[in-house]
Amino acid sequence: MRPDQWHKNYPFAKGRHQSPIEINNKEVHYDSSLLPWFASYDPGAAKTILNNGKTCRVVFDDSFDRSVLRGGPLPGVYRLRQLHFHWGSSDDHGSEHVVNGVRYAGELHLLHWNPKYSNYLDAKRRTDGIAVLAIFLQVGETPKAEMKRILEEINAIKTKGKNAPFPNFDPSILFPKSHDYWTYHGSVTTPPCEECVTWIILREPIIVSSDQMAKLRSLSKNAENEPDHPLVDNWRPTQPRYFRMISYPER
Ligand SMILES: Clc1ccc(Cc2nnn[n-]2)cc1
Ligand SMILES: [Zn+2]
Numbered sequence: 001m002r003p004d005q006w007h008k009n010y011p012f013a014k015g016r017h018q019s020p021i022e023i024n025n026k027e028v029h030y031d032s033s034l035l036p037w038f039a040s041y042d043p044g045a046a047k048t049i050l051n052n053g054k055t056c057r058v059v060f061d062d063s064f065d066r067s068v069l070r071g072g073p074l075p076g077v078y079r080l081r082q083l084h085f086h087w088g089s090s091d092d093h094g095s096e097h098v099v100n101g102v103r104y105a106g107e108l109h110l111l112h113w114n115p116k117y118s119n120y121l122d123a124k125r126r127t128d129g130i131a132v133l134a135i136f137l138q139v140g141e142t143p144k145a146e147m148k149r150i151l152e153e154i155n156a157i158k159t160k161g162k163n164a165p166f167p168n169f170d171p172s173i174l175f176p177k178s179h180d181y182w183t184y185h186g187s188v189t190t191p192p193c194e195e196c197v198t199w200i201i202l203r204e205p206i207i208v209s210s211d212q213m214a215k216l217r218s219l220s221k222n223a224e225n226e227p228d229h230p231l232v233d234n235w236r237p238t239q240p241r242y243f244r245m246i247s248y249p250e251r
Contacts, residue, residue: 019186034249037072053160078112106137
Protein backbone atom coordinates (compact mmCIF):
# COMPACT_ATOMS: atom_id res chain seq x y z
CA MET A 1 0.00 0.00 0.00
CA ARG A 2 1.32 3.50 -0.84
CA PRO A 3 2.56 5.50 2.21
CA ASP A 4 -0.04 8.27 1.58
CA GLN A 5 -2.79 5.64 1.89
CA TRP A 6 -1.56 4.05 5.14
CA HIS A 7 -3.79 6.30 7.30
CA LYS A 8 -6.93 4.56 5.96
CA ASN A 9 -6.04 1.39 7.89
CA TYR A 10 -3.57 2.92 10.38
CA PRO A 11 -4.86 6.22 11.82
CA PHE A 12 -1.58 6.97 13.65
CA ALA A 13 0.02 7.56 10.20
CA LYS A 14 -1.73 10.96 10.08
CA GLY A 15 -0.54 11.99 13.55
CA ARG A 16 1.42 15.05 14.65
CA HIS A 17 4.57 13.14 15.63
CA GLN A 18 5.33 11.06 12.55
CA SER A 19 8.73 9.98 11.15
CA PRO A 20 10.88 10.45 9.18
CA ILE A 21 11.27 14.25 8.95
CA GLU A 22 13.61 16.76 7.35
CA ILE A 23 16.47 17.99 9.56
CA ASN A 24 17.43 21.55 8.61
CA ASN A 25 20.28 23.39 10.36
CA LYS A 26 18.17 26.55 10.74
CA GLU A 27 15.53 24.70 12.73
CA VAL A 28 17.60 22.66 15.23
CA HIS A 29 18.10 23.73 18.86
CA TYR A 30 21.12 23.38 21.17
CA ASP A 31 20.03 21.70 24.43
CA SER A 32 22.68 21.85 27.19
CA SER A 33 20.84 19.17 29.19
CA LEU A 34 21.48 16.51 26.51
CA LEU A 35 24.16 13.93 27.47
CA PRO A 36 26.45 11.80 25.32
CA TRP A 37 24.95 8.44 24.41
CA PHE A 38 26.63 5.08 25.04
CA ALA A 39 26.05 1.64 23.52
CA SER A 40 27.14 -1.42 25.51
CA TYR A 41 26.48 -4.34 23.19
CA ASP A 42 27.32 -8.01 23.86
CA PRO A 43 28.43 -9.66 20.56
CA GLY A 44 27.00 -12.92 21.90
CA ALA A 45 23.48 -11.41 21.76
CA ALA A 46 23.47 -11.50 17.94
CA LYS A 47 21.27 -14.37 16.72
CA THR A 48 19.95 -14.31 13.17
CA ILE A 49 19.94 -12.32 9.94
CA LEU A 50 16.75 -12.43 7.89
CA ASN A 51 14.86 -11.06 4.90
CA ASN A 52 11.28 -10.22 5.96
CA GLY A 53 10.31 -9.02 2.49
CA LYS A 54 10.64 -5.40 3.63
CA THR A 55 14.26 -5.17 4.75
CA CYS A 56 17.37 -7.04 5.84
CA ARG A 57 17.19 -7.43 9.64
CA VAL A 58 19.56 -8.77 12.30
CA VAL A 59 17.85 -9.85 15.51
CA PHE A 60 19.41 -9.96 18.98
CA ASP A 61 18.58 -11.71 22.27
CA ASP A 62 16.61 -9.06 24.21
CA SER A 63 15.45 -11.37 27.06
CA PHE A 64 17.51 -9.30 29.56
CA ASP A 65 19.66 -6.11 29.66
CA ARG A 66 22.37 -7.73 27.56
CA SER A 67 22.94 -5.19 24.77
CA VAL A 68 21.80 -1.71 25.79
CA LEU A 69 21.79 1.92 24.69
CA ARG A 70 21.86 4.64 27.38
CA GLY A 71 22.44 8.38 27.83
CA GLY A 72 21.71 11.01 25.19
CA PRO A 73 18.03 11.97 25.59
CA LEU A 74 17.14 8.61 27.17
CA PRO A 75 15.83 8.33 30.76
CA GLY A 76 17.45 4.92 31.29
CA VAL A 77 18.75 1.87 29.42
CA TYR A 78 16.98 0.57 26.31
CA ARG A 79 17.47 -3.00 25.07
CA LEU A 80 18.76 -3.66 21.53
CA ARG A 81 16.19 -5.84 19.72
CA GLN A 82 17.11 -5.61 16.03
CA LEU A 83 18.86 -3.63 13.35
CA HIS A 84 17.69 -3.14 9.77
CA PHE A 85 18.30 -0.98 6.73
CA HIS A 86 16.38 1.36 4.41
CA TRP A 87 17.73 1.96 0.90
CA GLY A 88 16.78 3.21 -2.58
CA SER A 89 16.77 1.90 -6.13
CA SER A 90 19.89 3.98 -6.88
CA ASP A 91 22.69 5.62 -4.88
CA ASP A 92 21.11 9.13 -5.00
CA HIS A 93 18.32 8.31 -2.52
CA GLY A 94 17.22 5.73 0.04
CA SER A 95 17.52 7.31 3.49
CA GLU A 96 14.37 8.07 5.49
CA HIS A 97 15.55 11.26 7.21
CA VAL A 98 16.77 14.10 4.95
CA VAL A 99 19.48 16.52 6.18
CA ASN A 100 19.49 20.07 4.70
CA GLY A 101 17.89 18.64 1.57
CA VAL A 102 20.42 15.78 1.32
CA ARG A 103 19.07 12.26 0.83
CA TYR A 104 21.67 9.60 1.62
CA ALA A 105 21.87 6.24 -0.18
CA GLY A 106 20.54 4.46 2.88
CA GLU A 107 19.90 4.50 6.61
CA LEU A 108 20.79 1.91 9.27
CA HIS A 109 18.38 1.68 12.22
CA LEU A 110 19.24 0.05 15.54
CA LEU A 111 15.93 -0.44 17.33
CA HIS A 112 15.84 -0.60 21.15
CA TRP A 113 12.94 -0.86 23.63
CA ASN A 114 12.40 0.41 27.18
CA PRO A 115 12.58 -2.52 29.63
CA LYS A 116 10.38 -0.67 32.13
CA TYR A 117 7.58 -2.16 29.95
CA SER A 118 6.91 -5.88 30.02
CA ASN A 119 7.82 -6.52 26.38
CA TYR A 120 8.51 -4.94 23.00
CA LEU A 121 4.87 -4.90 21.88
CA ASP A 122 3.84 -3.14 25.12
CA ALA A 123 6.74 -0.68 24.65
CA LYS A 124 5.43 0.17 21.15
CA ARG A 125 2.23 1.46 22.79
CA ARG A 126 4.20 4.00 24.93
CA THR A 127 5.60 7.41 23.98
CA ASP A 128 8.91 6.51 25.69
CA GLY A 129 8.83 2.89 24.58
CA ILE A 130 11.30 2.77 21.68
CA ALA A 131 14.68 4.34 20.86
CA VAL A 132 16.09 4.13 17.34
CA LEU A 133 19.75 4.96 16.68
CA ALA A 134 19.91 6.00 13.01
CA ILE A 135 23.12 6.08 10.93
CA PHE A 136 23.23 7.39 7.36
CA LEU A 137 24.90 5.33 4.62
CA GLN A 138 26.90 7.48 2.19
CA VAL A 139 28.41 6.01 -1.00
CA GLY A 140 32.16 6.59 -1.23
CA GLU A 141 35.43 5.07 -2.31
CA THR A 142 36.69 3.77 1.03
CA PRO A 143 33.82 1.61 2.39
CA LYS A 144 33.61 0.67 6.05
CA ALA A 145 35.15 -2.82 6.24
CA GLU A 146 32.80 -3.81 9.10
CA MET A 147 29.78 -3.66 6.74
CA LYS A 148 31.23 -6.67 4.90
CA ARG A 149 30.08 -9.17 7.55
CA ILE A 150 26.42 -8.22 7.01
CA LEU A 151 26.65 -8.03 3.21
CA GLU A 152 28.39 -11.42 2.97
CA GLU A 153 25.24 -12.97 4.44
CA ILE A 154 22.94 -11.39 1.83
CA ASN A 155 23.39 -14.37 -0.52
CA ALA A 156 21.89 -16.64 2.16
CA ILE A 157 18.73 -14.52 2.60
CA LYS A 158 17.88 -13.54 -1.00
CA THR A 159 14.14 -14.08 -0.71
CA LYS A 160 11.40 -13.27 1.80
CA GLY A 161 11.33 -15.60 4.78
CA LYS A 162 14.90 -16.79 4.44
CA ASN A 163 17.16 -16.47 7.48
CA ALA A 164 20.64 -17.52 8.53
CA PRO A 165 22.51 -17.76 11.84
CA PHE A 166 24.37 -14.52 12.58
CA PRO A 167 26.46 -15.14 15.73
CA ASN A 168 29.12 -13.01 17.41
CA PHE A 169 28.35 -9.58 16.05
CA ASP A 170 28.74 -6.25 17.88
CA PRO A 171 26.90 -3.60 15.79
CA SER A 172 28.86 -0.78 17.45
CA ILE A 173 31.70 -1.61 15.01
CA LEU A 174 29.47 0.07 12.40
CA PHE A 175 29.41 3.42 14.25
CA PRO A 176 31.15 6.46 12.70
CA LYS A 177 33.96 8.25 14.56
CA SER A 178 31.81 11.10 15.84
CA HIS A 179 28.90 10.42 18.22
CA ASP A 180 27.37 13.84 17.45
CA TYR A 181 23.61 13.48 17.09
CA TRP A 182 20.23 15.16 16.67
CA THR A 183 17.22 13.94 18.64
CA TYR A 184 13.47 14.38 18.31
CA HIS A 185 10.29 12.48 19.17
CA GLY A 186 8.59 10.59 16.37
CA SER A 187 7.20 7.32 15.16
CA VAL A 188 7.88 3.92 13.69
CA THR A 189 8.18 4.53 9.92
CA THR A 190 6.08 1.55 8.85
CA PRO A 191 2.42 0.84 9.69
CA PRO A 192 0.95 1.03 12.33
CA CYS A 193 3.33 4.05 12.69
CA GLU A 194 3.02 4.23 16.49
CA GLU A 195 4.35 7.50 17.96
CA CYS A 196 6.64 5.72 20.43
CA VAL A 197 10.15 6.54 19.12
CA THR A 198 12.90 8.69 20.63
CA TRP A 199 15.12 9.21 17.58
CA ILE A 200 18.91 9.57 17.95
CA ILE A 201 20.26 10.42 14.49
CA LEU A 202 24.05 10.48 14.02
CA ARG A 203 25.34 13.50 12.14
CA GLU A 204 28.31 11.62 10.59
CA PRO A 205 27.40 9.03 7.91
CA ILE A 206 29.28 5.77 7.45
CA ILE A 207 30.80 5.17 4.04
CA VAL A 208 29.66 2.20 1.98
CA SER A 209 30.60 1.30 -1.60
CA SER A 210 28.25 1.42 -4.56
CA ASP A 211 28.77 -2.35 -4.85
CA GLN A 212 27.64 -2.78 -1.22
CA MET A 213 24.45 -0.80 -1.95
CA ALA A 214 23.93 -2.96 -5.06
CA LYS A 215 24.24 -6.01 -2.79
CA LEU A 216 21.35 -4.75 -0.63
CA ARG A 217 19.34 -4.14 -3.83
CA SER A 218 19.94 -7.76 -4.87
CA LEU A 219 17.50 -8.83 -2.13
CA SER A 220 14.00 -9.80 -3.27
CA LYS A 221 10.63 -8.85 -1.75
CA ASN A 222 9.10 -12.12 -2.84
CA ALA A 223 9.46 -15.66 -1.52
CA GLU A 224 11.64 -18.17 -3.38
CA ASN A 225 8.95 -19.67 -5.63
CA GLU A 226 7.29 -16.36 -6.59
CA PRO A 227 8.01 -13.92 -9.46
CA ASP A 228 11.04 -11.76 -8.65
CA HIS A 229 10.52 -8.25 -7.28
CA PRO A 230 13.67 -6.42 -6.17
CA LEU A 231 13.62 -5.23 -2.54
CA VAL A 232 14.36 -1.52 -3.08
CA ASP A 233 12.93 1.85 -1.95
CA ASN A 234 11.81 0.60 1.47
CA TRP A 235 11.91 4.14 2.90
CA ARG A 236 8.99 6.34 3.97
CA PRO A 237 8.83 9.90 2.59
CA THR A 238 9.41 12.72 5.12
CA GLN A 239 6.39 13.76 7.24
CA PRO A 240 5.29 17.21 8.55
CA ARG A 241 7.32 18.33 11.57
CA TYR A 242 4.44 20.42 13.04
CA PHE A 243 5.55 21.84 16.41
CA ARG A 244 8.41 19.48 17.21
CA MET A 245 11.92 20.54 18.29
CA ILE A 246 14.98 18.83 16.91
CA SER A 247 17.73 19.17 19.55
CA TYR A 248 21.46 18.54 19.74
CA PRO A 249 24.01 18.48 22.62
CA GLU A 250 27.31 20.29 23.23
CA ARG A 251 29.74 19.75 20.34
CL1 LIG B 1 12.47 -4.76 10.55
C1 LIG B 1 11.80 -3.18 10.51
C2 LIG B 1 11.28 -2.61 11.68
C3 LIG B 1 10.78 -1.31 11.65
C4 LIG B 1 10.78 -0.62 10.44
C5 LIG B 1 10.23 0.74 10.39
C6 LIG B 1 11.03 1.63 11.25
N1 LIG B 1 10.53 2.35 12.24
N2 LIG B 1 11.53 3.05 12.76
N3 LIG B 1 12.63 2.73 12.11
N4 LIG B 1 12.34 1.84 11.15
C7 LIG B 1 11.26 -1.19 9.27
C8 LIG B 1 11.77 -2.48 9.32
ZN1 LIG C 1 13.90 1.60 10.10
